[in-house]
Amino acid sequence: MMSWRDELEAHGWAVLDHIAAHDVASKLGQVSPPMRLEPKDTDDARPWSLSGVYGLGAFPWHTDGAISSNPPRWMLLQTIELSDPTWTELLAPVPDTLAGLRRTTLRAVDRAGRVSYLPAVVPLGDGRLRLRWDPRICTPRTGLTVDEVEGHVPTARVEWQPGRLLVVDNFRIMHRRPAVHGQTKRLLERTYAWDR
Numbered sequence: 781m782m783s784w785r786d787e788l789e790a791h792g793w794a795v796l797d798h799i800a801a802h803d804v805a806s807k808l809g810q811v812s813p814p815m816r817l818e819p820k821d822t823d824d825a826r827p828w829s830l831s832g833v834y835g836l837g838a839f840p841w842h843t844d845g846a847i848s849s850n851p852p853r854w855m856l857l858q859t860i861e862l863s864d865p866t867w868t869e870l871l872a873p874v875p876d877t878l879a880g881l882r883r884t885t886l887r888a889v890d891r892a893g894r895v896s897y898l899p900a901v902v903p904l905g906d907g908r909l910r911l912r913w914d915p916r917i918c919t920p921r922t923g924l925t926v927d928e929v930e931g932h933v934p935t936a937r938v939e940w941q942p943g944r945l946l947v948v949d950n951f952r953i954m955h956r957r958p959a960v961h962g963q964t965k966r967l968l969e970r971t972y973a974w975d976r
Contacts, residue, residue: 784947792872792952793936798943801856805973808854808947812972816860819960828891833916836962841871841929841954844972846914847888847898851950852972858945863965868946869934871954873911877924877932884923886912897921910951929954940966 784804787794796804805811825831830839845851857868873881884900900923902910912918915926935953938946948955950972960966 788947788949791936792949793870793938794947795938796945796947797941799945801858801945801969801971804945804947805854805856805971808973809976810974812852814969814971817857817968817970819957819964819966821962830916830957836960838959839957840915840926841932841956842914842916843911843954844950846886846912846918847890847896850974851910851912853949853951853975854973855948855950855955856945856971856973857948858969858971859940859942859967860969861965861967862940862942863963864961865939866960866964866966867937867939867958869956869958870936870938870948871932871956872935872952873932873954877929878909880924880928881911881913882923885921886918887921888918890917900924904951908951911954913954940968 782790784794784796801814802811819836820831822832822835825835844855878901881900886898886900888896888898898912898918900912902912904910913929920926
């Protein structure tokens with residue numbers, strides 16, 4: 781049986797049950813304070829957030845901190861409360877998609893409205909890469925289109941259960957949330973970790 785660290789290395793994500801996110805995050809690096817996430821209508825959400833743009837609808841494929849100069853390497857999501865079945869989808873780009881992303885330049889707009897042009901794939905050395913993708917704030921100008929990326933079926937679907945923890949390599953894996961019903965209670969806690 782693979783350890784969660786081996787799963788992260790092999791697949792880019794790991795699913796653990798009834799283990800506190802902070803206990804895992806502290807083994808990965810420098811940890812952010814946890815943040816509670818729950819579906820909100822656009823009127824009730826922060827305008828800059830995914831909920832502020834997409835409301836209760838499905839979120840697109842994205843990586844967290846896509847335009848940050850220091851995005852989190854690891855994203856941890858843990859179930860706090862659920863009323864209905866729900867899940868998170870994961871996408872590990874196949875080689876052809878990754879090649880297309882390497883040719884993709886994004887027009888990124890930050891909160892202050894400043895525009896910059898950024899590569900969708902950043903080489904980190906040692907053969908490692910960092911994906912950058914968030915159609916809310918990064919519009920492809922060359923290479924792959926949003927529709928081409930959205931058309932990919934998930935590599936994995938993590939069904940949420942009480943106490944379940946999902947650890948994602950935010951540099952390798954995109955994720956998205958399905959649309960949720962207005963009465964669905966889907967309270968998750970998100971924690972970030974940066975490599976030491």
